[in-house]
Amino acid sequence: MTILPAIDLFDGKAVRLFKGDYNEMTVYHSKPEEVASDFCRRGAEAVHIVDLQGARDGGTPNFDAVIRIKTQSGLPCEVGGGIRSMETIDRYLDAGVDRVILGTAAVQNEALLNEAVNKYGDKIAVGADVRDGRIAVKGWIEKSDLTTDDFFARMQTLGVRHIICTDISRDGALRGANLRLYRILSKKYSVCITASGGVSTLSDVRELKEMGVYGAIIGKAYYEGKLDLAQAIEVAR
Numbered sequence: 434m435t436i437l438p439a440i441d442l443f444d445g446k447a448v449r450l451f452k453g454d455y456n457e458m459t460v461y462h463s464k465p466e467e468v469a470s471d472f473c474r475r476g477a478e479a480v481h482i483v484d485l486q487g488a489r490d491g492g493t494p495n496f497d498a499v500i501r502i503k504t505q506s507g508l509p510c511e512v513g514g515g516i517r518s519m520e521t522i523d524r525y526l527d528a529g530v531d532r533v534i535l536g537t538a539a540v541q542n543e544a545l546l547n548e549a550v551n552k553y554g555d556k557i558a559v560g561a562d563v564r565d566g567r568i569a570v571k572g573w574i575e576k577s578d579l580t581t582d583d584f585f586a587r588m589q590t591l592g593v594r595h596i597i598c599t600d601i602s603r604d605g606a607l608r609g610a611n612l613r614l615y616r617i618l619s620k621k622y623s624v625c626i627t628a629s630g631g632v633s634t635l636s637d638v639r640e641l642k643e644m645g646v647y648g649a650i651i652g653k654a655y656y657e658g659k660l661d662l663a664q665a666i667e668v669a670r
Contacts, residue, residue: 434641491517496525509532526556532557568584589623626646635660
C-alpha cells in the first residue's frame with residue numbers, strides 16, 4: 434500500500450479544512466513546496482495535491498504551486514480540484530504531473546471522463562467524496578443524487594482504475610478512517626481504492642493495508658504531529 438501525504442492549496446499556501454468547511458481553514462505553511470521536501474525526507478513515495486479554490490470555483494488558481502511541489506520534490510504527484518476540461522487535464526500532464534483526479538467532472542460530465550480515460554488510462558483517477566452516503570461535488574459544497582455504490586459501479590463500468598474515496602465527515606477530524614466503508618468497497622469492486630479522510634493512527638494504516646486498498650492519504654494527522662509519516666510509510670510497506 435502507498436502512503437500519500439497530502440497538500441491542500443489555497444492562495445498558494447498549504448492549508449487544511451475541517452470536514453470540508455471552507456470557513457474552518459487552518460494555514461500550515463506559506464511555501465507548500467517545502468512541505469513536499471519534508472515528505473521526501475521522511476520517505477514518501479508520492480504526493481496527493483488538492484487545489485481547494487479550483488475544487489470550489491473551477492479553474493486552476495494554484496497551478497504554479499502544484500508545479501513547484503512536483504519540481505522540488507521530484508516525487509510522483511497526483512492533483513485534483515477544478516479539473517473540468519481536457520485542456521486542463523492536458524496542461525497538468527504536459528507539465529509533468531503524474532495523475533489528475535476528476536471530481537465534479539466525473540459526476541457531471543461523462544463524455545469528458547470517457548475522453549480522458551481513453552486518452553490517458555491510468556493517469557486519470559476520480560474522486561468519490563462521500564457525504565451521508567452520497568457523492569458531493571463542487572468542493573464538497575453540493576450533494577449529487579448518486580449514492581456511493583452508484584458511483585463506484587458506474588466508474589468501474591467506464592474503465593476507471595483509480596478512485597480516491599473520501600469520507601467528508603472524517604476529513605480533518607482526526608477521528609480515524611471509516612474502515613467499514615473501505616472494507617465494503619474493496620470487497621465489492623476491483624478498482625484501486627485510495628482511502629482518504631481521518632487516517633490518523635498506525636492502526637488505521639495497518640488495517641487499510643490488510644484489506645488490500647491501493648493507498649491511504651494522510652493529511653491533518655501529519656500537520657498536527659499526531660502520526661509519524663516515516664512510521665506510517667514503513668507499516669504500509
